[in-house]
Amino acid sequence: MCGIVGYIGKAEAPNILIKGLRRLEYRGYDSAGIAILDEAGKMVVVKSPGKISALNEKARAEWPDALFTQAPTGIAHTRWATHGEPTENNAHPHLDESGEIALVHNGIIDNYLALRARLKDKGHHFHSETDTEVLAHLVGEFYKGDIFHAVCDALHQVEGTFGICVLATREPDRIITARRGSPIAIGVGDGESIVASDASVLLAHTQRVIYLDDNDVAIVKKDSVDIRDLDNIPVNRKIAELEMDASAAEKGGFEHFMIKEIHEQPEALSNAIRGRLDFTHGTAVLSGMGTSPRELSELGRVVMVGCGTSLHAGLVGEYAFEELADIHAEVQQAAEFRYRNPILDRRDFVVAISQSGETADTLAAVREAQQKGAFVMSLCNVVGSTIARETGRGVYLHAGPEISVASTKAFTSQVAVLLMMALKLGRGRRLSREHGLEIAKAIASIPKLVTQVLTQNAHIEELAAKYVKDEHAFYIGRGLMYPVALEGALKLKEISYIHAEGYHAAELKHGPIALISKGIPVIAVACDIPGKDKTLSNIEECRARGARILGIVTEGDTAAAARMDDFIAVPSTHHLVTPVPAVVALQLFAYHVARLRGKEIDQPRNLAKSVTVE
Numbered sequence: 001m002c003g004i005v006g007y008i009g010k011a012e013a014p015n016i017l018i019k020g021l022r023r024l025e026y027r028g029y030d031s032a033g034i035a036i037l038d039e040a041g042k043m044v045v046v047k048s049p050g051k052i053s054a055l056n057e058k059a060r061a062e063w064p065d066a067l068f069t070q071a072p073t074g075i076a077h078t079r080w081a082t083h084g085e086p087t088e089n090n091a092h093p094h095l096d097e098s099g100e101i102a103l104v105h106n107g108i109i110d111n112y113l114a115l116r117a118r119l120k121d122k123g124h125h126f127h128s129e130t131d132t133e134v135l136a137h138l139v140g141e142f143y144k145g146d147i148f149h150a151v152c153d154a155l156h157q158v159e160g161t162f163g164i165c166v167l168a169t170r171e172p173d174r175i176i177t178a179r180r181g182s183p184i185a186i187g188v189g190d191g192e193s194i195v196a197s198d199a200s201v202l203l204a205h206t207q208r209v210i211y212l213d214d215n216d217v218a219i220v221k222k223d224s225v226d227i228r229d230l231d232n233i234p235v236n237r238k239i240a241e242l243e244m245d246a247s248a249a250e251k252g253g254f255e256h257f258m259i260k261e262i263h264e265q266p267e268a269l270s271n272a273i274r275g276r277l278d279f280t281h282g283t284a285v286l287s288g289m290g291t292s293p294r295e296l297s298e299l300g301r302v303v304m305v306g307c308g309t310s311l312h313a314g315l316v317g318e319y320a321f322e323e324l325a326d327i328h329a330e331v332q333q334a335a336e337f338r339y340r341n342p343i344l345d346r347r348d349f350v351v352a353i354s355q356s357g358e359t360a361d362t363l364a365a366v367r368e369a370q371q372k373g374a375f376v377m378s379l380c381n382v383v384g385s386t387i388a389r390e391t392g393r394g395v396y397l398h399a400g401p402e403i404s405v406a407s408t409k410a411f412t413s414q415v416a417v418l419l420m421m422a423l424k425l426g427r428g429r430r431l432s433r434e435h436g437l438e439i440a441k442a443i444a445s446i447p448k449l450v451t452q453v454l455t456q457n458a459h460i461e462e463l464a465a466k467y468v469k470d471e472h473a474f475y476i477g478r479g480l481m482y483p484v485a486l487e488g489a490l491k492l493k494e495i496s497y498i499h500a501e502g503y504h505a506a507e508l509k510h511g512p513i514a515l516i517s518k519g520i521p522v523i524a525v526a527c528d529i530p531g532k533d534k535t536l537s538n539i540e541e542c543r544a545r546g547a548r549i550l551g552i553v554t555e556g557d558t559a560a561a562a563r564m565d566d567f568i569a570v571p572s573t574h575h576l577v578t579p580v581p582a583v584v585a586l587q588l589f590a591y592h593v594a595r596l597r598g599k600e601i602d603q604p605r606n607l608a609k610s611v612t613v614e
């Protein structure tokens with residue numbers, strides 16, 4: 001989603017800000033802009049629709065070279081349009097009426113129309129359709145020479161969500177930043193400070209980071225960070241060490257982040273699993289869950305919440321919890337959960353699944369579940385993310401930064417961690433040590449299984465070439481293969497723009513089969529798990545109507561493979577683990593189809609990596 005960078009330090013602010021924006025490109029955006037204080041203390045702004053490269057060219061054409069090497073302070077933004085089209089006027093930073101205050105903003109100001117009308121009556125002129133420009137003017141309206149107080153006064157009037165950075169010509173020694181519902185991290189460097197909506201931006205400067213909490217406002221100078229609440233009461237936020245490694249955010253010789261991350265999965269999964277399996281007691285060690293055996297035995301239900309790919313991981317989790325822990329388990333779309341007034345009590349174990357840990361609906365679902373007294377924990381990848389911090393207890397994936405918008409290694413790591421959670425819960429209830437050991441061994445084998453699928457990259461690329469011209473595709477599966485079908489279809493549609501739908505194979509007859517006609521591709525996830533034979537029958541129904549079948553089958557299952565026009569064989573394993581190798585085959589398939597179609601794989605149109613607005 002939108003990205004923020006602010007820099008105050010030695011020099012070269014424009015270069016540093018542009019580099020920072022490039023780091024944020026993966027989040028998805030459609031325009032960008034930058035505001036700098038020049039030598040004369042004047043605010044200079046450049047904005048551009050389209051890519052950062054266009055912004056860079058424009059800045060280089062409009063600004064003197066000296067500005068690039070000497071200016072010590074500035075703020076910048078990548079915008080993902082919400083209010084108004086992605087035009088130059090709508091791009092951030094926005095200025096107040098005087099032109100002396102610049103502001104960049106992530107989030108949505110819900111009451112901006114009322115505020116805009118009020119400000120217009122007071123003589124303010126607006127040049128964009130955005131809610132952000134209203135906020136810039138509001139800050140200007142309150143400004144009496146102290147930008148911190150003006151920001152606090154303005155934010156008191158605002159309904160909605162924000163992560164902001166503000167710069168004022170009359171106070172060039174500071175950037176003001178604040179958050180409510182939209183992340184802000186401050187890098188504490190040596191004679192320089194850097195503010196960003198995504199901690200990966202800070203890595204080039206420092207490993208020392210402060211995460212703001214909701215309603216924190218910080219006065220950021222090059223050698224100090226002073227954090228207060230909206231009422232000017234000082235608050236204490238700890239400096240944490242960033243655990244990321246700068247090289248993890250580079251492509252490392254791969255053409256795209258997505259294919260790099262697909263190939264990183266054996267390592268990511270090893271990191272997710274390492275030290276968490278106990279082969280003596282046949283269980284998992286997940287101290288972050290913070291549960292005693294008694295608490296585990298008393299739980300009545302597992303409710304997972306998430307969106308998109310994380311929701312699909314939760315669907316796999318349902319099977320694992322029910323089978324291993326004999327507990328009712330369900331996954332709910334987080335936006336649906338938060339608004340349906342869910343029935344919860346203290347015996348409900350709510351697990352928020354989110355790679356970014358910032359998804360607005362998942363965060364709201366967490367707050368709703370906490371409000372209702374449920375036992376809430378998170379399963380996040382991004383360390384220090386809002387959901388991880390607000391839940392207080394949880395398990396990190398340790399999959400490393402996921403830069404590609406299309407999630408891959410987060411999904412497989414989520415599944416691995418959910419299996420371990422189910423194992424731990426099961427052992428606290430009725431699961432025997434022997435059965436627990438069997439599951440622990442199957443989980444431990446996951447990285448190797450994924451490596452085996454990755455060796456088929458070239459074969460999958462060849463297959464992709466056969467399907468690249470299709471404009472529709474159906475993915476079908478049953479049981480544990482149903483979430484895999486959903487996830488496979490999601491991967492294909494989001495990066496190749498092929499219309500792909502995932503269905504439960506049994507649902508075909510209830511409607512979708514009407515769409516099956518000669519030549520339509522059906523990707524059938526028919527690995528050898530309970531229910532496979534029924535899927536094979538559904539495949540026959542599709543074949544009878546002329547569909548071309550690409551099957552995902554278990555290695556050695558020649559009978560199943562014989563029913564397919566094409567197939568990818570994945571290694572045989574415990575049925576609960578099967579979704580992982582099966583989905584990796586579909587990730588590779590989607591990647592190669594999109595690549596052959598020449599799509600912008602890492603930044604698909606209209607999509608954002610972290611959806612921090614509803």
Ligand code: F6R
Nearest residue numbers: 308309310354355356359406407
């Ligand atoms: C798809 C994808 C999205 C995310 C969804 C939730 O490839 O990445 O569907 O899974 O936006 O994001 P997180 O997991 O960060 O809450």
